[in-house]
Amino acid sequence: MSRFSVVMTMLAALLLPAAAQAHATLDHASPLVGSTVVSAPKEVVLWFTENLEPAFSSIEVHNAQGIAVQSGKAQVSGGTQLHVPLKSLPPGTYTVNWRVLSVDTHRTQGDFTFTVGK
Amino acid sequence: MSPHMLRAALCAGPIALVALNAAGAHEIVGNRFFPATLAIDDPGVNDELAFPTVAISKNGDDPSAKQLDISGEFSKRITEDFAVSFGSAWSRIYAPGGPNMTGANGFQNLDTNFKYRVFKNAEHEFVMSVGLSIEWGGSGAQDVGAERFTVYTPTLYFGKGFGDLPSSMGWARPFAITGQVGYAIPSSRSTTSADPDTGDVNTEFHPQVLVWGASLQYSLPYLKSAVVDLGLPDFFNHLIPLVEASLQTPVANTFSSGMVTTGTINPGVIWVGQYYQVGVEAMIPVNRQSGTNVGAIAQLHLFLDDIFPNSIGRPIFSDAIASGRPMFGNKP
Numbered sequence: 001m002s003r004f005s006v007v008m009t010m011l012a013a014l015l016l017p018a019a020a021q022a023h024a025t026l027d028h029a030s031p032l033v034g035s036t037v038v039s040a041p042k043e044v045v046l047w048f049t050e051n052l053e054p055a056f057s058s059i060e061v062h063n064a065q066g067i068a069v070q071s072g073k074a075q076v077s078g079g080t081q082l083h084v085p086l087k088s089l090p091p092g093t094y095t096v097n098w099r100v101l102s103v104d105t106h107r108t109q110g111d112f113t114f115t116v117g118k
Numbered sequence: 119m120s121p122h123m124l125r126a127a128l129c130a131g132p133i134a135l136v137a138l139n140a141a142g143a144h145e146i147v148g149n150r151f152f153p154a155t156l157a158i159d160d161p162g163v164n165d166e167l168a169f170p171t172v173a174i175s176k177n178g179d180d181p182s183a184k185q186l187d188i189s190g191e192f193s194k195r196i197t198e199d200f201a202v203s204f205g206s207a208w209s210r211i212y213a214p215g216g217p218n219m220t221g222a223n224g225f226q227n228l229d230t231n232f233k234y235r236v237f238k239n240a241e242h243e244f245v246m247s248v249g250l251s252i253e254w255g256g257s258g259a260q261d262v263g264a265e266r267f268t269v270y271t272p273t274l275y276f277g278k279g280f281g282d283l284p285s286s287m288g289w290a291r292p293f294a295i296t297g298q299v300g301y302a303i304p305s306s307r308s309t310t311s312a313d314p315d316t317g318d319v320n321t322e323f324h325p326q327v328l329v330w331g332a333s334l335q336y337s338l339p340y341l342k343s344a345v346v347d348l349g350l351p352d353f354f355n356h357l358i359p360l361v362e363a364s365l366q367t368p369v370a371n372t373f374s375s376g377m378v379t380t381g382t383i384n385p386g387v388i389w390v391g392q393y394y395q396v397g398v399e400a401m402i403p404v405n406r407q408s409g410t411n412v413g414a415i416a417q418l419h420l421f422l423d424d425i426f427p428n429s430i431g432r433p434i435f436s437d438a439i440a441s442g443r444p445m446f447g448n449k450p
Contacts, residue, residue: 022392022424023146026343034288034346049392093285104427109240110149112344113285 024050024080024102031114040089040116044070044096051079056101059084064093091116144395144421148240149344150279151337152296154419156397157364157384158331160296161247161275163201163235165422165431166193171207175401175413178380182410183221184212191229195423195433199235204228209262224259233275243279243294248272255305266309271329273300279337281344292340300329307371325368325375335360339390358388362399380408384415395419 030045031037044061054076061070061084074084082100094116099109145152145162152160154168169190176182191205206228213221233249251271258264279294304324312319335358342348342355365381386399398416403409423431 022421022427025151025339025392028342028347032347032349033343106424106427108146110344 022050022102022104023106023108024048024052024100025108026098026110026112027080029096029112033112034114036115036117038117041086041114043083043085045081045083046096046098048080048082048100048102050102050104050106052076052082053101053103053105056099056107057082058099060097061086062095062097063089069094089116144419145245145277147238147243147245147277147279149281149340150243150277150294151339151390152245152277152279152294153335153358153360153388153390153395153397154417155296155333155360155362155388156386156399156415156417157362157382157401158296158298158333159231159249159273159275160298160333161235161245161277163195163199163233163247164193165195165201165426165433167191167420167422168193168205168417169420171415171417173401173413173415175403175409176411177211178403178407178409179214181214183214186210186212187226189226193231194430195436197433197435201233203231203233205231206258211262222259222261224262225257225264226262227256227258227264228254230254241282243277243281245277247275249275251300265304265324267304267306267324269302269304271300271302273298273329279340281340288345291345292337294335294337294340295332296335297332298330302327302329302366308374321374323371323374325372326370328367328369329365330367331362331364331381333360333362353389356389356391358390359386360388360399361385365404378405378407380405382408382413386415393421393424395421 025048027047027049029047031041044059046059057074057076059070059074059082060068063069069087069089070084071087072085074082076082082098093113095111095113097111101107144154144164144166145160152162154160154162154166156171171189173187175185177185187207187209189205189207191203193201193203195201207226208223209226210223211221229251231249231251233247235245235247237246251273253269255268256266275298277294277296281291283291303326306324308321308323310319310321338355338357362384363381364384365379367379368375368377381404382401383404384399384401386397388395388397396418401413401415425431
């Protein structure tokens, strides 16, 4: 490939119309990532940076013994918000595992913990 | 590995050392985002454009000359795990000795890199790729040091995040390392030339060079999303401070070059957004042969897979769901 072709390809990449959708990454969460909360939350809410595909987006919450503690299926609201209801949580540390598909079909996943204090 | 750094190591004469075209691909593995590093290539395979990369330094020539390089690299995935990239650089060498000397400028040789991701493990945030870089001899200007011979560099790349450390070491989990080890093989063992004034015949041997480097990174995005949300201002939550080392050691056919390791240590920081990243680093020469002053390098890097997810930003041959990044579980 000639240098001219490389330059033209670069310019084309910059000028082509963009359908700008990116990977959906976790912006923030409730309870906050790594936080300790005094009272048990009734749900986990995650805010993402891009709109999500509900059918391919999920949250699982496990206690220290690895037992799932969510009481329903994760739901998408407002396009970028994913939330799941929880059972009544006793004090302890909980792990949130999330997997989402953004509307442009990029997949991402992650996990974090929060603690319910005594 | 920048072609200039490699070229420097391949030269028998004074060594010029500037980091260029080291725009590796960014990569996501589980929780971990590996940014595109500036001085070394990294294990990612993706659709992206690094342009411009601007570097300024004083090279290892004697006397040392100031050198400005402006480069770009375009990377295109053919399949989910295989990509081809093209890059080159324009160099301006300011002649030592003041304005009476003119210096030189021109394009460096064109580079092509083929990279294949062989393994990816989300749980352990580990990724490994293999590649072959080709610097096409004779495609650049000899005035700025572009060689007439081609150089082939098979390379192994890896990245490892420390997110699998126990929760008691939570503050260490945002750390990650990446590295590369390559072996540069010139297509020509030597070049023979005659001095036009004296008629003396000089033979310059082109060494085979071990090309190696690593980066140590601390990801504040990882800290916020996977360890603890400290409520920092949003700007800081996008920063990845890092230190890179980019080195080259002639190991064979070293009659002209010697076997001195050259390179730079680059402390810096990368700001990562949704569609692009911006990086800036200092370039600290490891010895006199690597340069005489601390240089600097900066880069704008566009994530084409995020900007153009349905066109130029997806693999030519891909699954129905164009993840481009098999992140759900381990790769087979």
